Amino acid sequence: xxxxxxxxxxxxxxxxxxxxxxxxxxxxxxxxxxxxxxxxxxxxxxxxxxxxxxxxxxxxxxxxxxxxxxxxxxxxxxxxxxxxxxxxxxxxxxxxxxxxxxxxxxxxxxxxxxxxxxxxxxxxxxxxxxxxxxxxxxxxxxxxxxxxxxxxxxxxxxxxxxxxxxxxxxxxxxxxxxxxxxxxxxxxxxxxxxxxxxxxxxxxxxxxxxxxxxxxxxxxxxxxxxxxxxxxxxxxxxxxxxxxxxxxxxxxxxxxxxxxxxxxxxx
Amino acid sequence: xxxxxxxxxxxxxxxxxxxxxxxxxxxxxxxxxxxxxxxxxxxxxxxxxxxxxxxxxxxxxxxxxxxxxxxxxxxxxxxxxxxxxxxxxxxxxxxxxxxxxxxxxxxxxxxxxxxxxxxxxxxxxxxxxxxxxxxxxxxxxxxxxxxxxxxxxxxxxxxxxxxxxxxxxxxxxxxxxxxxxxxxxxxxxxxxxxxxxxxxxxxxxxxxxxxxxxxxxxxxxxxxxxxxxxxxxxxxxxxxxxxxxxxxxxxxxxxxxxxxxxxxxxxxxxxxxxxxxxxxxxxxxxxxxxxxxxxxxxxxxxxxxxxxxxxxxxxxxxxxxxxxxxxxxxxxxxxxxxxxxxxxxxxxxxxxxxxxxxxxxxxxxxxxxxxxxxxxxxxxxxxxxxxxxxxxxxxxxxxxxxxxxxxxxxxxxxxxxxxxxxxxx
Ligand SMILES: Nc1ncnc2c1ncn2[C@@H]1O[C@H](COP(=O)(O)OP(=O)(O)O)[C@@H](O)[C@H]1O
Ligand SMILES: [Mg+2]
Numbered sequence: 110x111x112x113x114x115x116x117x118x119x120x121x122x123x124x125x126x127x128x129x130x131x132x133x134x135x136x137x138x139x140x141x142x143x144x145x146x147x148x149x150x151x152x153x154x155x156x157x158x159x160x161x162x163x164x165x166x167x168x169x170x171x172x173x174x175x176x177x178x179x180x181x182x183x184x185x186x187x188x189x190x191x192x193x194x195x196x197x198x199x200x201x202x203x204x205x206x207x208x209x210x211x212x213x214x215x216x217x218x219x220x221x222x223x224x225x226x227x228x229x230x231x232x233x234x235x236x237x238x239x240x241x242x243x244x245x246x247x248x249x250x251x252x253x254x255x256x257x258x259x260x261x262x263x264x265x266x267x268x269x270x271x272x273x274x275x276x277x278x279x280x281x282x283x284x285x286x287x288x289x290x291x292x293x294x295x296x297x298x299x300x301x302x303x304x305x306x307x308x309x310x311x312x313x314x315x316x317x318x319x320x321x322x323x324x325x326x327x328x329x330x331x332x333x334x335x336x337x338x339x340x341x342x343x344x345x346x347x348x349x350x351x352x353x354x355x356x357x358x359x360x361x362x363x364x365x366x367x368x369x370x371x372x373x374x375x376x
Numbered sequence: 377x378x379x380x381x382x383x384x385x386x387x388x389x390x391x392x393x394x395x396x397x398x399x400x401x402x403x404x405x406x407x408x409x410x411x412x413x414x415x416x417x418x419x420x421x422x423x424x425x426x427x428x429x430x431x432x433x434x435x436x437x438x439x440x441x442x443x444x445x446x447x448x449x450x451x452x453x454x455x456x457x458x459x460x461x462x463x464x465x466x467x468x469x470x471x472x473x474x475x476x477x478x479x480x481x482x483x484x485x486x487x488x489x490x491x492x493x494x495x496x497x498x499x500x501x502x503x504x505x506x507x508x509x510x511x512x513x514x515x516x517x518x519x520x521x522x523x524x525x526x527x528x529x530x531x532x533x534x535x536x537x538x539x540x541x542x543x544x545x546x547x548x549x550x551x552x553x554x555x556x557x558x559x560x561x562x563x564x565x566x567x568x569x570x571x572x573x574x575x576x577x578x579x580x581x582x583x584x585x586x587x588x589x590x591x592x593x594x595x596x597x598x599x600x601x602x603x604x605x606x607x608x609x610x611x612x613x614x615x616x617x618x619x620x621x622x623x624x625x626x627x628x629x630x631x632x633x634x635x636x637x638x639x640x641x642x643x644x645x646x647x648x649x650x651x652x653x654x655x656x657x658x659x660x661x662x663x664x665x666x667x668x669x670x671x672x673x674x675x676x677x678x679x680x681x682x683x684x685x686x687x688x689x690x691x692x693x694x695x696x697x698x699x700x701x702x703x704x705x706x707x708x709x710x711x712x713x714x715x716x717x718x719x720x721x722x723x724x725x726x727x728x729x730x731x732x733x734x735x736x737x738x739x740x741x742x743x744x745x746x747x748x749x750x751x752x753x754x755x756x757x758x759x760x761x762x763x764x765x766x767x768x769x770x771x772x773x774x775x776x777x778x779x780x781x782x783x784x785x786x787x788x789x790x791x792x793x794x795x796x797x798x799x800x801x
Contacts, residue, residue, distance in 0.1 A: 205694075206693065221685060222707065231702075235698065286692070289693065
């Protein structure tokens with residue numbers, strides 16, 4: 110596998126009502142380049158799936174979208190990324206409100222070692238979203254309900270979040286993200302540590318959340334991409350090979366590399 | 377027969393026997409090492425306990441004392457200062473004479489030497505408290521001299537004596553047989569500072585000195601150490617710079633402690649003019665010594681906080697300071713505390729650096745502030761261990777027991793604190 114020369118992304122990378130816009134993004138870890146000239150739009154209220162062999166830069170690209178890469182010392186991002194037309198790597202954009210607008214769910218469920226309530230209430234407290242306890246209670250209940258966890262935990266909100274099962278923990282993390290009322294939710298392989306039943310629940314949830322949020326999800330499971338997303342982007346060695354509506358991507362891929370990956374010749 | 381003639385199964389079988397033997401050997405070695413360690417601890421503690429526990433008993437001689445107001449020149453309305461100036465030593469002497477009227481002057485002197493000079497001021501203390509008993513006869517426990525104390529506690533049963541004359545021994549036997557002489561709890565040891573007289577020497581001064589010194593050390597080194605660790609782990613900009621600091625800190629941790637004493641002498645005393653022999657200067661020097669240990673352990677504790685937790689907080693829009701104070705610090709605190717207690721335990725036992733900044737001075741008064749001259753337990757032990765008197769050697773072990781007590785209570789506190797913090801999660 111080599112880096113494609115003079116590659117132009119196949120398919121339709123751009124949409125009319127873009128929520129997030131990435132143009133000519135290059136990412137470096139020290140001297141090593143991880144993302145090569147990627148341009149991609151994420152449309153409002155769509156679920157876009159990022160797929161590709163491991164190490165191809167899916168997480169790296171996703172983490173550019175809410176500047177999570179800022180926390181890594183040697184990581185350097187070039188190019189333009191816009192949220193609602195505003196450049197996010199500009200000096201004028203503060204990373205704190207940006208991350209409140211673009212939330213993130215991680216690969217491994219990572220609840221805080223605090224109570225379920227405090228986990229969900231952490232973000233709203235941080236940003237001062239609730240002035241009274243009643244308001245905060247309402248946010249917590251709403252978020253847990255949206256994450257489909259309310260009925261399971263409503264009697265033990267004081268129990269530690271780390272005591273839940275893996276699937277419940279991940280839904281708690283989703284509730285925690287929803288609680289700050291973001292516009293975009295980034296998910297980095299949110300089901301890779303979960304069993305099939307928990308996975309099904311999360312997928313169902315993603316489908317519901319699409320009404321209100323824009324979602325970018327990294328997944329290594331093509332079935333999952335097919336089930337939850339409207340568009341799919343295929344990454345290869347740091348390059349964006351092809352972007353197309355999901356159905357089209359899985360039936361008639363344009364690029365030979367995409368086809369090879371989808372038919373399971375490598376991955 | 378070559379190896380190739382064996383089946384795979386046989387080869388595995390053969391290597392299995394070898395592995396088992398290795399395992400058994402290793403097991404036995406480990407067990408022996410643990411046993412040796414335990415044995416050393418038992419012998420050490422047993423020896424100190426055996427030698428030191430007698431420190432906590434003090435021999436007294438109970439006798440009738442007639443509080444002759446005329447002899448003392450006192451009335452029931454006398455002021456405290458007046459009472460303290462009265463000649464209680466003469467009174468005790470006179471009363472002892474009265475019990476044995478046929479004594480020669482030499483014998484009287486020898487008799488008098490059996491009683492500690494502390495007996496007189498203990499009696500004056502008592503009269504200050506109970507002036508209404510003037511002109512009455514009371515039963516009073518006279519503090520025995522340290523030679524008597526040692527004889528009664530150790531030599532009597534063995535039938536030997538040291539530095540006591542025949543006539544003195546005859547009195548002692550008489551008192552012992554009549555039950556007039558016995559031992560009681562040695563409160564003095566815990567309420568007094570150092571003294572030239574072994575029977576009046578206590579560890580109170582050294583204990584207070586140690587306590588104050590450690591407080592200064594803790595108050596300075598904990599915040600500085602933790603702040604340094606947080607800065608290095610979370611905020612410091614360039615990697616090379618961190619590495620340089622890291623190498624220096626690791627080197628400092630390995631520097632012989634006496635060097636810190638020299639540094640303290642040169643900088644704090646000679647340059648800044650801090651008074652020597654005080655808990656303040658002791659604490660400053662021990663802070664230098666404790667900092668590397670605290671920083672290293674605090675950094676390790678911070679490093680062990682899962683990155684995923686920090687990312688979760690960043691992902692919700694927490695700032696760096698918020699991530700540190702909401703998540704990193706609470707999770708790292710138990711590890712930081714353990715490291716700090718370790719450093720405090722080291723500081724508790726540190727002797728060499730304190731010798732250099734004058735904490736070896738002979739201090740009688742119990743210090744009450746960090747600017748009072750004082751000594752500390754390990755230096756007190758060092759001083760007593762150097763004395764020729766047996767009673768001081770005995771007190772050396774007693775002071776070691778107090779030091780160990782300090783150590784054990786500090787460690788217990790640390791464990792309890794840790795458990796509390798961990799249970800809160
Ligand atoms: N923190 C990092 N430091 C250095 N290199 C990294 C780091 N994170 C990822 N990389 C490199 O960047 C490339 C893309 O990684 P990643 O985005 O995690 O891939 P994916 O999520 O698609 O598996 C890989 O070659 C990986 O080794
Ligand atoms: Mg990844």
